[in-house]
Amino acid sequence: MSFFNRYLKRFLLTSVLVSNILFINGVRGAESVSTDNSMGPIVVVTNSKNTVNEMNKKELIDLFMGKYAAFSNGKQATPIDIGEDAELKAMFYKELVGLPLARVNAYWSRLKFSGRAKPPIVEQAIDDVQLRLQEDESAVAYVYESSVTNEMKVVYRFD
Amino acid sequence: MINIYGLGVRFSLFLVIASMLVVLTTAEFFYRATYEHEINEANSDIEELYQTVAATASISAFLEDEDLAKEAINGLVKSDKILAASIKSEAVYYQVNVTEAINKGTKPREFVVRHPFIPEESLAEVNVYPNFDHIIEQAEAISTDNNYSLYVEAIVVGVVALIITYYIIIAPMIRVGRSLHEIKPGTKQRIDVPDYHAKSEIGALVRDTNQLLNKVEEQFTQERQLREEIQFLEKRFRMLFENAKSATVLMKKDGFIELRNKAFNDLTEKIGQHDKQDYGELLEQLFEKPHEVKGALTEAFARNEFATGEYKLKSHTQDAVVWVQLIASPLLTDDGEQYYQLTLNDISSRKHELQKLALQADFDSLTGIYNRNGGEKLITKLVSKGHHFALALIDLNGFKAVNDIYGHDAGDEVLIFVADQLKEKIRKNDVSIRWGGDEFVLLLQAEDEESVQKVISKVNKGVMQPFYFNDNNEPTVVSMSVGVAFYPHTTRDVDTLIKLADIAMYKAKQNKVSAPEDYLIFADKEQLTAKESKQKSEVD
Numbered sequence: 093m094s095f096f097n098r099y100l101k102r103f104l105l106t107s108v109l110v111s112n113i114l115f116i117n118g119v120r121g122a123e124s125v126s127t128d129n130s131m132g133p134i135v136v137v138t139n140s141k142n143t144v145n146e147m148n149k150k151e152l153i154d155l156f157m158g159k160y161a162a163f164s165n166g167k168q169a170t171p172i173d174i175g176e177d178a179e180l181k182a183m184f185y186k187e188l189v190g191l192p193l194a195r196v197n198a199y200w201s202r203l204k205f206s207g208r209a210k211p212p213i214v215e216q217a218i219d220d221v222q223l224r225l226q227e228d229e230s231a232v233a234y235v236y237e238s239s240v241t242n243e244m245k246v247v248y249r250f251d
Numbered sequence: 252m253i254n255i256y257g258l259g260v261r262f263s264l265f266l267v268i269a270s271m272l273v274v275l276t277t278a279e280f281f282y283r284a285t286y287e288h289e290i291n292e293a294n295s296d297i298e299e300l301y302q303t304v305a306a307t308a309s310i311s312a313f314l315e316d317e318d319l320a321k322e323a324i325n326g327l328v329k330s331d332k333i334l335a336a337s338i339k340s341e342a343v344y345y346q347v348n349v350t351e352a353i354n355k356g357t358k359p360r361e362f363v364v365r366h367p368f369i370p371e372e373s374l375a376e377v378n379v380y381p382n383f384d385h386i387i388e389q390a391e392a393i394s395t396d397n398n399y400s401l402y403v404e405a406i407v408v409g410v411v412a413l414i415i416t417y418y419i420i421i422a423p424m425i426r427v428g429r430s431l432h433e434i435k436p437g438t439k440q441r442i443d444v445p446d447y448h449a450k451s452e453i454g455a456l457v458r459d460t461n462q463l464l465n466k467v468e469e470q471f472t473q474e475r476q477l478r479e480e481i482q483f484l485e486k487r488f489r490m491l492f493e494n495a496k497s498a499t500v501l502m503k504k505d506g507f508i509e510l511r512n513k514a515f516n517d518l519t520e521k522i523g524q525h526d527k528q529d530y531g532e533l534l535e536q537l538f539e540k541p542h543e544v545k546g547a548l549t550e551a552f553a554r555n556e557f558a559t560g561e562y563k564l565k566s567h568t569q570d571a572v573v574w575v576q577l578i579a580s581p582l583l584t585d586d587g588e589q590y591y592q593l594t595l596n597d598i599s600s601r602k603h604e605l606q607k608l609a610l611q612a613d614f615d616s617l618t619g620i621y622n623r624n625g626g627e628k629l630i631t632k633l634v635s636k637g638h639h640f641a642l643a644l645i646d647l648n649g650f651k652a653v654n655d656i657y658g659h660d661a662g663d664e665v666l667i668f669v670a671d672q673l674k675e676k677i678r679k680n681d682v683s684i685r686w687g688g689d690e691f692v693l694l695l696q697a698e699d700e701e702s703v704q705k706v707i708s709k710v711n712k713g714v715m716q717p718f719y720f721n722d723n724n725e726p727t728v729v730s731m732s733v734g735v736a737f738y739p740h741t742t743r744d745v746d747t748l749i750k751l752a753d754i755a756m757y758k759a760k761q762n763k764v765s766a767p768e769d770y771l772i773f774a775d776k777e778q779l780t781a782k783e784s785k786q787k788s789e790v791d
Contacts, residue, residue: 150369153368153369157313157314157367157368158314159313159314159315188368189367189368190368191368199310199367202307202310203310203314206316206318206319206322208314208316208318209314209316
C-alpha cells in the first residue's frame with residue numbers, strides 16, 4: 093500500500109533531517125575556545141612585502157574557506173593553516189566563521205570529492221608558519237599577536 | 252433463512268445505503284481535504300527535501316561551484332514530489348525541467364540560499380516546482396483508498412447490523428411469531444417472553460399480545476356461554492314454536508314464508524294444499540274468500556292494529572271443511588323490514604258444533620225445515636233488508652185425529668210429509684217454516700193475492716194428496732187452512748202481521764166445513780182491534 097510507503101519515506105526523511113540538525117547544531121555546544129587566553133588575541137598576517145595592507149573579514153572567509161586564492165589586487169593568495177596548535181586553529185575559525193573545528197573539517201572533507209576548492213596549506217608549528225610567511229609572498233596566516241614578527245604584516249585583527 | 256424483505260435486511264440495507272451516500276457525498280470533500288493535506292505535505296516535504304540539499308546549495312553558491320549546484324538541484328529533482336528545480340546566483344545558474352514546469356503553470360517554492368558562513372548574506376535563490384501531477388495522483392489514490400475503506404466499512408457495518416438485528420430483534424420476533432401461530436385463540440396458551448427481552452420492546456409486545464390473548468379468551472368464554480344460552484333458548488323457542496297447536500307463519504310482505512311450524516303444515520295438508528313457500532299475499536290462496544280476508548287485514552293494518560277474524564279455508568278435498576280463527580299482526584324489524592305474523596287456529600270443530608247448535612236452534616229436527624225460531628230470524632232479516640213478502644199461516648186440519656188414532660209416529664210422518672210437500676211446491680225464493688205443532692208458515696215472494704193463490708193452491712194440491720202409512724191401507728188425507736198477510740202492505744209490524752194472518756187463518760178454519768174451497772183467506776187491516784191499531788199507528 094502506498095500508505096505505508098509514504099510513512100516510511102516520511103520517517104526516513106525526518107530522521108535524516110533530525111540527524112542533520114544534530115550534526116549542525118549539536119557540535120556547537122562544544123565551544124570551549126575563547127580569544128581571551130594567555131596567548132593574547134589572534135591576528136591575520138601576510139608577508140611584510142605584500143602590497144595588501146588590510147583585509148576584511150569577508151575576504152578572509154573567501155580565502156580560508158576556498159572560494160578565491162587571490163588578494164583584492166588580483167595577486168595570488170595562499171592561506172596557511174597551523175597543524176600543531178589546534179587551539180589556535182580552533183580559535184581562528186571560531187572567530188572567522190563561527191564554526192567549531194569539526195565543522196570546518198567536515199566542510200573540507202565534503203569538498204574533497206566534489207568541489208574544486210582547495211583547503212589552506214598546513215604548516216605544522218608556529219615556526220613553520222613564520223618561515224612560510226617569510227619565504228612566500230602570497231601566504232596569509234593567523235597567529236597570536238604575541239607571535240607577530242617584523243617580517244609579518246598584520247592585515248586583520250579580530251576585535 | 253434470511254428474509255430479504257425482513258427488518259434486518261431492510262435496516263442493514265438502509266444503513267449501507269446511508270453510509271454509501273455519506274461516502275459519496277463526502278468523497279469530494281475527502282478528496283479536497285486529502286488534496287489540501289497532500290499539498291501541505293508536499294510543501295513541507297519540499298521544505299525538508301530542500302533542507303537536505305540546503306548546505307550543498309549554500310556551499311555551491313559560496314564557492315560558485317557548478318558541480319555542487321548540479322548535485323544539489325539533481326538531488327532535489329530525484330524526488331518524485333518535485334517536478335523541476337533551479338538555482339540562480341550571480342555566478343551560477345542551473346535548472347532541471349523548469350520549462351516543463353512553467354508550461355504546466357506550476358508556481359515554484361522559492362528558497363533563499365544563504366552564505367554558509369555569513370548567514371545574513373544571501374547568495375542565491377533556489378526555485379522548487381512541486382510535482383502536482385504526482386500530488387494529485389497521490390491525493391486521488393489516498394481518497395480512493397479512503398473511499399474504498401469507507402465502502403468496505405459501510406458493508407461491514409451493514410453486515411454486523413444485520414447479524415445484530417437478526418439475533419437481537421428478528422430471531423426473537425420469528426420465535427414469537429411462530430409461537431403465535433401455534434396458539435389457538437380462546438385457549439389458555441400464551442407466548443413466552445424471549446430470553447433477555449424481559450425489558451425490551453419485544454418483551455412489551457409479547458406481554459401486550461398475551462394481554463390481548465387474555466381478553467380474547469375472556470371474550471371467547473363469554474361468547475361460548477352466550478351461544479350456549481342462545482342455543483338453549485333457541486331450542487326452547489323452536490320447541491315452543493314447532494309444537495304450538497296454532498299454525499303460525501312469519502312471512503314477508505310479498506307472501507314469502509320465512510318461518511312455519513308443524514301445525515301450519517298439518518293445516519295445509521288437511522285442506523289438500525301443496526307444500527309451498529308462498530301462498531300469495533297474506534296467504535290468500537288458502538282462503539275461500541281471499542278478498543274478504545285481505546280487505547279486513549289491510550284495513551286493520553292501516554289502522555296499525557292486529558287483525559282477527561274467522562274464515563273458511565279453501566279446501567281441495569271433499570270432506571274437509573276447515574274454519575280458522577286468523578290473527579294477523581304486522582311486524583317491523585329493527586332494520587325496517589315489514590313482516591307479518593299470522594296465526595291460524597283451527598276452529599272447525601267449534602264451528603261445526605256451533606253450526607249444529609245453530610241448526611238445532613233454527614231448524615225443526617223432525618222435518619228439517621225452519622222452526623219457529625229460525626223463521627222469526629228469517630222474518631226479521633227480510634224486514635230489515637226491506638223485502639216485500641206475503642206471510643201465509645197454515646194450520647192442518649185432521650192432524651190431531653191422526654195423532655190420536657195412529658199415535659205420534661204417524662203424526663210425525665204426516666208432519667214430515669206436509670213439510671216435504673211444502674218444500675217441494677214452493678218456489679226457489681220462498682221459505683217454509685214449521686211454526687209449531689201442526690202449524691206451518693210460508694214466506695212467499697209475492698205482493699199480490701193472485702200470485703199467492705197460485706203458490707198456495709199448488710201447495711194445497713200436494714198436501715191434499717192421500718198417502719198411506721206403511722202398514723195401513725186406509726189413505727190418510729189432511730187439509731189446510733191458510734191466512735195470508737202482506738208485508739208491508741197489510742202492516743209494517745211483524746207481530747201484527749202474524750196476528751192478522753192468524754185471524755185470517757182462523758176465519759178459513761171456521762169455513763172449512765161450510766166452504767172447503769175457501770181454505771185461503773187474506774187478512775184485512777180493519778180486522779185489527781183498536782188496541783192493535785193503536786200499536787200499529789205507533790209503529791207507523
